[in-house]
Amino acid sequence: MYRKVFYILIISVTLMFCTGDKLSNNSITWKIDNLNKVGSSSATVLDSPAIIETVLGRALQFDGADDALIVEENPIAGWDAFTIEVIFRPDSGGNTEQRFLHFQGVDSHRVLIETRLTENGKWFLDTYMKYGNSDKTLYAKNHLHDLDQWYHVALTYDGNNMAHYVNGALELSGSVKFNPMNGGETSIGCRINKVYWFKGAIILIKFTPLALPPGEFGLLKMLKE
Numbered sequence: 001m002y003r004k005v006f007y008i009l010i011i012s013v014t015l016m017f018c019t020g021d022k023l024s025n026n027s028i029t030w031k032i033d034n035l036n037k038v039g040s041s042s043a044t045v046l047d048s049p050a051i052i053e054t055v056l057g058r059a060l061q062f063d064g065a066d067d068a069l070i071v072e073e074n075p076i077a078g079w080d081a082f083t084i085e086v087i088f089r090p091d092s093g094g095n096t097e098q099r100f101l102h103f104q105g106v107d108s109h110r111v112l113i114e115t116r117l118t119e120n121g122k123w124f125l126d127t128y129m130k131y132g133n134s135d136k137t138l139y140a141k142n143h144l145h146d147l148d149q150w151y152h153v154a155l156t157y158d159g160n161n162m163a164h165y166v167n168g169a170l171e172l173s174g175s176v177k178f179n180p181m182n183g184g185e186t187s188i189g190c191r192i193n194k195v196y197w198f199k200g201a202i203i204l205i206k207f208t209p210l211a212l213p214p215g216e217f218g219l220l221k222m223l224k225e
Contacts, residue, residue: 027208027218028075032188033058041073049189056087056150056203056223060189064094064199068189074103075207076111077181084155085206085219090115090123092147094199099191101205105181112191113155113164115198116141123147127155127164129176136176138164143171150203152220158211167223168214 030039034051037043047066052059062068076082086101094117101113114126122144128137145151145166154165163173188205190197206219214220 027206029207029218030075030205032060032069032202032205035060035069038069038071038186038188039073039075041071043072044070046070046190046194052201054089054150054201054203059089059201059203061201062100062189062198064091064098064197066197068187068194068197070192071186071188074105074181074184074186076103076209077105077183079209080180081159081210082157083206083208083210083212083217084111084113085204085208085217086113086153086202087150087204087219087223088153089150089201090117090147090198091200092121095197097196098198099187099196100189100198100200100202102187102190102192103181103184104186104192105184107182109178109181110192111155111181113153114196117147118144121147125153125164125166125171127162127172129157129162129178131176131178131181134177136162136174138162138172138174140164140166140171150223152217152223154212154214154217154220156211163211165214165217168217168220170214 046068049067050061052061098115104110109131112128115123124140156163161175
């Protein structure tokens with residue numbers, strides 16, 4: 001009896017890790033380094049984001065006024081759990097509120113990753129998820145960071161809880177009901193309705209169809225190398 005239970009547990013754990021590896025291998029990485037294409041999708045360019053060379057490689061720089069990309073794809077559509085990772089540099093002189101990454105389904109359900117700038121020259125992360133009448137904001141005003149530096153940020157959702165991280169450190173988490181989105185598009189550099197512009201640079205965005213622990217953030221490993 002006990003031996004049978006033991007074997008069932010071993011098989012269950014093995015399947016769990018195998019499934020996790022398989023899902024993790026289905027991740028999508030967008031290089032934000034040109035004005036023609038993002039991932040496998042075409043992009044509409046708003047004004048003139050600049051292609052720049054940085055210590056991390058080629059990136060796009062946004063002026064905080066009217067630079068952005070609108071991508072005809074929502075990479076997290078259909079996923080009931082996910083991790084979104086970004087390597088970006090928030091720059092000085094931007095607006096107080098900046099929605100630099102916005103995913104929206106055809107039914108207006110949405111996920112946003114945002115920054116807030118403070119009067120003393122710092123920034124903090126603000127993330128938001130909304131599905132129907134259920135929504136959640138993680139407003140990390142007590143976790144301040146310096147501007148003009150490269151950071152890794154991540155937003156995870158495991159089917160019940162969302163959490164966000166800066167450089168692998170958990171800042172806030174909370175529960176929210178969020179069903180898989182249906183289709184949609186993505187804006188990079190502003191909110192999808194072309195407001196709240198981002199000033200800074202973005203180099204990579206990665207999407208994984210499960211909630212990763214910080215030790216498995218792929219882009220964070222790249223940032224530290």
